[in-house]
Amino acid sequence: MRELVAQYLSHSMSRRGFVGGLSKAGLTAAAAQSVLTAVTSVSYAEGAGPQPAPAAPTASAPAAAAEAATTATVGAKPFQGPGGACFAEQLIACGVKYVFGNSASEDAQFYEALVDRPQLKYILTPHEGPGAAMAAGYIKASGEPAIVMQAAVVGMANAIGQMFNAFKEQTPLVVYSYRTDQTRRAGRDGFEEVPNQEQIVQPITKYSWLARRPDMIAETVRRGFKAAWTPPYGPAYISWHSDFNDERARTEIIPQELQDPRMRVRPNPDEVTRAAKLLVEARMPLMVVGDEIYKAKAATKAVKLAEMLGMPVTQVRQLYANFPETHPLWVGNLAGSTLNSLTYPKSADVIINVGNKFQHNGPAPIVPRGPKFIDMRIDYASMGNVMLTEVPLVCDVGYGLDDLIAAIEQLMTPALKQKAAERAVEVRKFSEWARGARAQLANSPDWDQSPIIADRLTWEVAKFADPDAIIVHEAGSVALHSFDFNPLGGRELFFYYGAHLGSGVGTAAGVKLARPNQQVICLVGDGSFIFGPTALWNMARLELPVITVVYNNHAYGGPHSRVINNVPGGRMLQTGQFVHDYLGRPDMNMAAIAKGFGVEGEVVESPMQLREALARARQHTVDGRPYLIDAQVARKGVAWAEKPWIPPIQIAALRQKKV
Ligand SMILES: Cc1ncc(C[n+]2csc(CCOP(=O)(O)OP(=O)(O)O)c2C)c(N)n1
Ligand SMILES: [Mg+2]
Numbered sequence: 001m002r003e004l005v006a007q008y009l010s011h012s013m014s015r016r017g018f019v020g021g022l023s024k025a026g027l028t029a030a031a032a033q034s035v036l037t038a039v040t041s042v043s044y045a046e047g048a049g050p051q052p053a054p055a056a057p058t059a060s061a062p063a064a065a066a067e068a069a070t071t072a073t074v075g076a077k078p079f080q081g082p083g084g085a086c087f088a089e090q091l092i093a094c095g096v097k098y099v100f101g102n103s104a105s106e107d108a109q110f111y112e113a114l115v116d117r118p119q120l121k122y123i124l125t126p127h128e129g130p131g132a133a134m135a136a137g138y139i140k141a142s143g144e145p146a147i148v149m150q151a152a153v154v155g156m157a158n159a160i161g162q163m164f165n166a167f168k169e170q171t172p173l174v175v176y177s178y179r180t181d182q183t184r185r186a187g188r189d190g191f192e193e194v195p196n197q198e199q200i201v202q203p204i205t206k207y208s209w210l211a212r213r214p215d216m217i218a219e220t221v222r223r224g225f226k227a228a229w230t231p232p233y234g235p236a237y238i239s240w241h242s243d244f245n246d247e248r249a250r251t252e253i254i255p256q257e258l259q260d261p262r263m264r265v266r267p268n269p270d271e272v273t274r275a276a277k278l279l280v281e282a283r284m285p286l287m288v289v290g291d292e293i294y295k296a297k298a299a300t301k302a303v304k305l306a307e308m309l310g311m312p313v314t315q316v317r318q319l320y321a322n323f324p325e326t327h328p329l330w331v332g333n334l335a336g337s338t339l340n341s342l343t344y345p346k347s348a349d350v351i352i353n354v355g356n357k358f359q360h361n362g363p364a365p366i367v368p369r370g371p372k373f374i375d376m377r378i379d380y381a382s383m384g385n386v387m388l389t390e391v392p393l394v395c396d397v398g399y400g401l402d403d404l405i406a407a408i409e410q411l412m413t414p415a416l417k418q419k420a421a422e423r424a425v426e427v428r429k430f431s432e433w434a435r436g437a438r439a440q441l442a443n444s445p446d447w448d449q450s451p452i453i454a455d456r457l458t459w460e461v462a463k464f465a466d467p468d469a470i471i472v473h474e475a476g477s478v479a480l481h482s483f484d485f486n487p488l489g490g491r492e493l494f495f496y497y498g499a500h501l502g503s504g505v506g507t508a509a510g511v512k513l514a515r516p517n518q519q520v521i522c523l524v525g526d527g528s529f530i531f532g533p534t535a536l537w538n539m540a541r542l543e544l545p546v547i548t549v550v551y552n553n554h555a556y557g558g559p560h561s562r563v564i565n566n567v568p569g570g571r572m573l574q575t576g577q578f579v580h581d582y583l584g585r586p587d588m589n590m591a592a593i594a595k596g597f598g599v600e601g602e603v604v605e606s607p608m609q610l611r612e613a614l615a616r617a618r619q620h621t622v623d624g625r626p627y628l629i630d631a632q633v634a635r636k637g638v639a640w641a642e643k644p645w646i647p648p649i650q651i652a653a654l655r656q657k658k659v
Contacts, residue, residue, distance in 0.1 A: 076252040083214040084109025084245035086253070087176075090218040092120055094225045094256045095145050098513070100135040102128050104151035106178050106242035123538065128155050130506035130535035132162035136171050137503075137510025140319070140494060141470070144514070145225060145256070148173065152180040152242070153194045160201060162506075165498030166235040167204040169319050170291070170357070170379070172228035173235040175201075176221075182243040198239055206234030214240075214249035226259050231396065232379035233295070265378065267395035267403055275374045275391040276407035278350050280416050284423070285311045286339070286348035288367075290356025292377050292397045294320035299487040301401035302354055303327065308408055310424030312345050316356050316366055321485030321493040328428035337362040344430040352376065355397040359497075360386055376400045438481055450606035451632035454478045454551055458523070460607060461549055464614045466519040470494060470511055474504030475551045476525030477558035492518075502531025505548060509535045512544040519547070519621070526552040526583060526590065533593055536626065540598030545621035547614075548594075548601075553633040554584035555644075561637040573639055582644040590630035601628030 004021045022032035079089050087110055091099070099114075099122045101107075114122055125131025128150050135148045150156050156177040166173040180192035194200070198208040207227035211220035217240060224236040279285050293302050302323060306313050312331045313323050316339075323330055331344050337360075339351065351367050352374040358366050367373050367387040375383050376393035383392055393400050412420075446453045454475075462482035465471065472494045473480055485493045494511060496503055508522035529550050539546050560581035564573060572578055591601035600620060604613045613629045620627040 075258050076254050078250070079218070079253045080250045081248060082109040082113070082245065083217045083240075083247055083249050084111075085113035086214070086217045086249050086251050087221060087245070088113035088117055088120055089253045090221040091147060092117065093253045094221065096147055097121060097144065098123055098135070098138060098146045099149060100125050100131045100138075100146060101149040102126070102131060102151060102155050104149075104155065104178070106152070106180065107149065107245060109245045110149075123542070125506075125534070126537055127532070127534040128158035129161055129502050130509075130532040130538075132159040132173065132175065133165070133503035133506025133532060134510035134513070134535055134538060136162060136166050136173050137472070137494065137507035138514045139171055139173060139510075140507075140514075141511040142514035145172065145174070145229065148175045150175070150177045152177055152192045153197050153200070154192055156197070156201070156237075160204070161500035162503060163201055163235050163237070164204045165496070165500050165503055167206070168359075168498035170233045171235065172225075172233040174221075174224045174228050174238065175205075175235060176224075176238045178242040178245065179239055180242060183241045184243075186241065198237060201237045204235070205237045208237040208239070211238070211240035211244060214244040214247040215251045216240075217244060217249065218251045218253055222254060222256075222259050225256060226261070229256075230261055230263050231295075232292075232377075232381070263378070264396040264399060265394065266399045267376070267393040269403070271391050271393050272400075272403045272407050275352070275376075275393060275404055276411055278372055278374060278391065279309055279311075279352065279404075280408060280411045282309075282348075282350035282372075284345050284348045285309055285350040285352065286345055286371075287311050287313045288334075288339070288351065288353045288356050289313060289315050289318075289322040290354065290358075290377070291318045291320050291322065292355025292379070293322040294487060296355070296396055296398040298355075298398040298401055299323065301398065301405065303488070305354075305401055305405055305408070307424070308405065308412070308420065310420035310422070310427065312348075312427045312430075314339070314342060316358060317495075317497065318356060319493075319495050319497045320487065321491075322355070322487060324484075324486040324488055324490065326484045326486065328431050329424065330431055331427065332431075332434055334366075338364045338366050338368055340364075340368050343434070345427075350374070354401065357382055358386070376404070441481065446634070448607060449634060451553075451634045452605070452607055452610060453634050454553075454636065455481070456607055457549070457551060457610065457631050457633060458482060460610050460614065461521060461523065464611075464618075465491060465521055467491065469519040469521055470515060472504055472508040472511055472520065472522045472524075474501065474507070474525065474528045475523040476501075476528055476556075477561070478523070478525065478551055480523075501525075501528040504528055505532050506535035506538075508546045508548065509538050509542070509544050512539070512546045513542065516544075520544075522546055522548040524548060524550055525557075526550055526554060526588065527556045529590060530583075530588065533590075533597065536594050536597035536599045536628070539626040543624050544626060545624050546626045547617045547621055548599075548626070548628040550590045550628065550630045551633045552588070552590060552630050553635045554582065554587050555635050555640075556581045556583065557635060557637055560635075560640070564638055576639065576641055576645050578639075578644065579647055582646060584644065585646055591628055594628040594630075599626045599628050601630060603630040603632065605632045 019032045132148045135146045138146050179197050181190055209220050209223045211217045220238050224238040228236040306329045313329050314331050314334050316334045348371050351371045355377050365386045372390040373387050374391040375389045380394045459482050470492045474496045483491050485491050504522050504524040508520055512520040591603050594601040602613050604610045617627040
């Protein structure tokens with residue numbers, strides 16, 4: 001009976017076949033008819049409203065029919081209504097609470113469905129880029145699914161930058177936009193029609209899928225969420241003809257947990273044994289940590305592994321801080337392009353990577369040839385491509401660390417423990433020295449200068465930030481220091497990795513939405529800020545008390561310096577004519593821009609003003625309101641003129657007519 005009902009509800013059996021099957025199972029024609037009526041009328045509730053709970057047996061509905069209906073609602077829930085309503089129902093079943101969208105009349109039936117589904121909350125984002133960044137920030141900070149939806153290809157085009165970021169940083173962001181071409185007019189180069197819309201985002205998504213009929217909307221949504229949320233995570237794109245949203249569909253709604261392949265994989269035990277042996281026998285092992293540790297909530301295990309071996313720890317650029325930076329075994333983030341550039345240790349003979357994606361920005365492998373290399377991560381596709389991999393450990397790093405720690409425990413002799421303890425003392429000597437060296441920063445002759453030097457600004461914000469503050473960092477070429485990030489309940493970092501700028505403010509809004517009980521501070525360069533300030537309006541409307549600090553040097557400082565590196569001593573340097581880097585004349589006033597979005601703020605010039613502004617920012621956030629500080633920051637780098645040259649393009653004076 002169960003099987004018959006399931007087959008009928010999933011359209012793999014006709015109504016006649018279903019009734020026939022019931023008769024074969026021994027039901028009389030009348031009983032079979034009554035089961036059919038019950039299944040159809042109880043389960044396929046017409047209309048877009050929320051589904052009723054499974055029907056209880058009543059006098060008029062035979063117990064068999066009630067059982068059939070109940071069975072059908074366990075797991076797969078039948079649903080009939082407009083495609084837009086199926087979409088909303090399946091999102092709820094996928095665990096989505098927030099929809100980050102921009103308006104489109106073709107999604108009318110979806111908006112209609114939201115009215116009676118308050119559990120699905122729609123956040124209107126006035127620009128799709130910061131809107132998608134907000135969704136991604138929410139997903140990263142909550143570990144919960146969300147969806148971004150936009151108007152056809154025109155809206156999608158604005159979100160592509162953030163899809164790219166999600167692809168690079170492996171964030172499970174699901175994006176939907178319909179195709180403006182409707183079924184019966186598609187292929188005629190109509191309004192907003194572009195052929196093969198999904199192919200535009202194919203290289204920057206993990207997965208893309210089209211619903212071919214209205215009754216496949218729900219399945220398409222499930223496919224998107226399954227692909228995005230199966231490790232290694234990544235963005236998914238789903239789409240269908242806009243008329244599918246209006247057409248009625250009969251379909252199944254299935255909860256996410258019934259499609260999740262639960263890819264939490266343990267490593268190959270033989271490889272674990274080999275890795276353990278290499279590590280305990282190493283003269284100087286080195287651990288590189290990465291974002292899979294944060295995603296698997298495995299930082300405690302990473303610390304334990306390092307401590308067992310007295311092993312120094314570093315990180316190559318990632319999104320999160322994956323190891324406590326005050327730990328004596330922490331030797332700092334990698335500044336150069338390969339591990340050879342570490343100040344310490346200089347002679348690692350065994351290197352283990354735990355969950356770092358290793359983005360190569362130069363020809364030399366990040367893990368140099370020579371040391372034996374153990375690579376532990378779930379992102380198997382990026383393993384073994386550049387580095388010589390002695391021991392691959394494909395796994396969820398949480399499980400992988402558990403197994404590796406257990407294997408090492410078996411091998412640790414008193415002599416080995418002694419060796420590890422001695423190494424820990426040596427590493428601590430370096431980390432303490434490095435700490436002292438970093439503190440020298442405050443001795444800069446420019447420390448009290450106005451406009452403020454970026455290092456002072458960072459230092460002041462670090463002094464100000466709560467012990468468990470979340471720092472969203474998109475402050476261009478600013479070196480981050482002084483925060484002492486600690487994934488074990490201390491300050492957290494949300495850096496940028498994909499580097500499509502304009503994500504910072506949106507990310508901070510999304511992070512605050514996910515973590516309202518932690519202070520969220522967004523550090524953002526002026527250039528980066530201006531790519532995506534519309535999320536400030538969301539902060540104001542949603543009462544997200546975020547503090548945004550703009551490092552306003554009125555310039556693209558990073559590109560300025562990099563251009564000089566690329567063309568040293570060239571004409572640009574001789575003449576001071578840089579066409580691409582100065583954002584002043586007129587200077588942008590970010591506090592005034594914030595005001596336009598409903599966010600209070602101020603411009604500060606000196607370190608003293610900054611402290612007072614930070615106190616006001618705190619008060620605003622305590623009161624539940626966001627705040628923005630536009631900090632005037634000194635332009636650093638070679639060849640910055642006091643008043644930089646700008647290209648002589650001023651049109652007003654050239655006019656023949658003063659219009
Ligand atoms: C969307 C986007 N456009 C352009 C770039 C190229 N780009 C890299 S850094 C940068 C300047 C960032 O300026 P700002 O945030 O003010 O930081 P600063 O360099 O001044 O420290 C630009 C434009 C980019 N990464 N992303
Ligand atoms: Mg700048």
